[in-house]
Amino acid sequence: MSASAGLALLAATAAVLALLAWAAYGRTHRRPTRSTDPPHEDLTAFLQSLRLYRRLPPELQRQLEPRVREFLRTVEFTGCAGLEVTQEMRVVIAGQACLLGLGLPERSMQALYGVSLYPDEFLVEESDEDPDSGVVTEGTRALSGQTLETDRIVLSWQDVREAQQRDDGYNVVIHEFTHFLDHAAGPWRSAGHSALQAEYELLCAAVERGEPTLIDPYGAEDPTEFLAVAAETFFELPLEMREQHPALYGTLRGLFALDPADWPDPG
Template sequence: MKQLPFLARLDATDTAQLKILCEQLLDRKPLSGAKGFGVSDEIAVLIAAQACLLVLKLDLALYDDLSAIIVFPDAFGVRQQHVDEAGVVHEWDEELAGEAVEQGGAVVLSWHDVALQQVPGATHNIVIHEFAHKIDMGRGAANGCPPCLPVLHEPALLNDWAAVFSAAYQDFCAQVDQMEERLPPDFDPDRAEDAKLYEQLAASLPLDPYASRDPAEFFAVASEAFFVDPEPLAEGYPQVYRKLTAYYRQNPLDRGRCGQ
């Protein structure tokens, strides 16, 4: 776990608490491999530790809706469905690195993709992303507004949550639109040169462009950034950063940058 700077920066008390939560999570929720993937104890602890970081100062009850954690060796295919404005149902297969299934469903992860992010300096984290969705799903379908815990959260926390997040979301979508206008007309993400250009342009944004997909993704991507790479988020959207600090009851920026 020490290879993950955002876990290595926790103080001794928090590390001890994280350990307890990991044991409880692995005790309560089945974690298994799919497609022949063998989940070692080390992998189980690594995934559980990142899942528990989100609820370190909250309550594991936020994962009551989680049925299991399933780990595939690599990206897995999922049948997606979308009903457009005309009522036409569109279906397609999508390869995913992670998925959080709502209404008592599992968190499904691709180990190949998780492992790529288990290095110092990584700015993405699928485990944190999917578990943020799972917390968000505690009030039904994910919408970017997670449930409050009456004992731990100020009652006013959610009052202006939607206003703060939707202003940031709108601004971010506009920034992504502006970025995309700078791409060549024949832009092809599968072409190395274009992919590099996209990466360079996206790096100037406070969050990964995927956050512009919808408000639920904005919350999951912002949560991911909050724990793993908080500086650009805190600078770009200080109000969102403050809300997440109040929600998760942690301030990753205060933990310093030792080890990274």
């Protein structure tokens, strides 16, 4: 073999190896999509589609934009089950996540590495152990959102989109990012918070009595879920919460350092 043929073979082998490595990487890593910095008009237009954003006083709207840009620069978005993540999806999620943390130090979301986005509800494997019999049931459950470990949030875009159109106390972005702040990097914890614990017990009692509740009865699951659903009500139905649960409203106003009941109604 001549020297040049040897070199050509070497180059071809290297190219094949690189291709194989790339293919293996592609199988194990879903390719994340990087965000380009959206122009101001696009960013504002996507944010304006959010009812929560339209209710923010102008001063808070101004403070939100640089936080959203920082979020888009640092958090990796990954489309799952064939979903192609668009700039609108990134801004709609980043906008609500940053709005939730607007009263908190900027570093509150720093530990968040990525957001995985499914087109619709996604299935997770679950096992449940009956405490009495010890029998373990395996199964799958459909979820609209999930907070994984300490650095990743999984969301269903369909649920994100539906929630942004209504103020009904259901908002999966607020729910999951509240879990994130609570578990992972939060400046506060729901566990052992005496004021939250007292309100959690009130909700459990109301659910037990079969009474209709302003706060999603799912909050009676445990104190962590209680905080996440209470945060949804706090941001989406603040006037109702301030009137019906003034103590809880006051606690959340203290935790988030925001007062949404004082923001104007966007109509």
